[in-house]
Amino acid sequence: MNHKQNDIRKEDQKEAEIISNFTRETCQCSVFYGSKPCSTIVGVDNLLENRTQCQELSSREKELVVKSQLCTQRKNSTFTSENKKSKKLRTRPSQKYFFHGQQICKKTFCFAFAISQSTLKRMSKSYDMYGLSVNEHGNCKTTPAHALSFDDTTRIKKFIEEYANKNALPLPGRLPNCPKQTVLLLPCDKNVTDIYDLYMKSAKEANYRVVSLKTFRNKWNSLCPHIAVATPATDLCVKCQKFMGKLKTNAHLSDEERHNVLSDYTCHVQKANRQRQLFKDQVLCSKAVCSTTDVTEGLEK
Template identity: 30%
Template sequence: MENRIGSFVSGQLAESSSDSSDDDGSDDGVAFSQDDSIRRFHESGCGCAKKCHEKFDASQIRTDTLNTREMTREEKEMYLKGCLSEGPTNDSTKRGKKRMRIRGKYTFRGQEICAYTFRLLLDIRRCALKSIRQSLNKTGPGPRRHGNTGRKAKHALAFTDVERVVQFICNYAEEFGIPQPAAPRGRDDTAPIYLHSGTTKMNIYKLYKVSCQEAGVRFVEKSSSQSIWSACIPHINVASARDDVCVTCEKLRRKIWIRYRKRTN
């Protein structure tokens, strides 16, 4: 039981890192309407003095865009960093003032291009490119790491909080539950315990919350308590209508069903 509680508590670290992932639009399958953008690009140009639209034809742009979409997120970010040039690295300008923004260069296949053409060729949004640019200037060409990676969320549950929930449900099941003789075949080796079908997990949670308030200790919210229940003590279940019947009731139900089938046939 303690191993399951420990696994649940340590699992909160991975969940907090993955749930707070970048919302910078780097999954750019729909960053541009491809054909419309390519057509506008060749008709109106990119708007810069370099005339980047004359350096690439439509078929080449379409091929490069599709090749970029086949990359994973990490591969695409590393490829983008390889195409970006850092520019000046000193913190002050020529006039001695603090540099507010680092200007970089965009290159593709050895040719210097503008930011709009770069985003079109590599199928990436402005905000995602800005985030990757900041990562390149701050941490270098390595892969990006989220700022919350390795940190535990401030609202994460402590071991004692999880243990308190598990202990309350186990005590409730010991008093009101019906233990089964053995576990079902192919399932966990712990024999299941059925609670009366007239109760609900919400009712049990309310009892748990009242007991914590009376004791003056911290209680977890309803969704967290259900997650703890499913992860740490899955062998304790509220009996369904099918489970909460005896052998005699099952035989009578079957006889009624057989008679009903005969009448309908």
């Protein structure tokens, strides 16, 4: 039971508490319908359905929805328009809130559209200043101060390419994301993290800007997709890659030529298996000799 509770996100727990509190306590207003709160008049189920739909919208879409609701019952004229009183200069806008044709309080309106009262105040002010257009953030369409410069990106790309030129082997064939480039396959003795450590060491020595492993990996995938690290225990020798390349890319081969390629490839694999088996036998023999030597030395002592 405790394990299931730990799997629930904090956001979901907070949302469940908000819904539970509002369903139990309601809005507790008595302005419009006497002793009945307005949330019970419009129905809690309708409010929950509208709240769920608003939470599925983006922030820009939700702001447009809320502003469209505000503009129908918002009074922002120069003078007030009371019938029984003389007109006066309006000091602040007058706002009424409706839901499914029923007038509701501000608390119920905020619950129905999944916003806080401070967010509602900000949207109302934005509507008075800019209308229905969404107010963009001040940093929108500007480059963040922590973004990598062109020189930093060029250094990362140059380091990866120089490392590949020294250590990688060209792979016959191609990768799906880089069909027009020669694939360079790095040996599997070092992974991306090890290569990142080498970059960090050289960057610190040259007093260049350091980057995180995630940024280094993302730049590698975007700038050098043709350079890949061989997967351990699955990297093939050059001959195997040539045979596989012939079988995959040369679809115009005749049946006889394809049979010859398959025959040569089978002989190559069998030879490699014999060499591998010989190596395994030598390892077992060495282990047996070592164990016998240890036993003999133990008896002599």
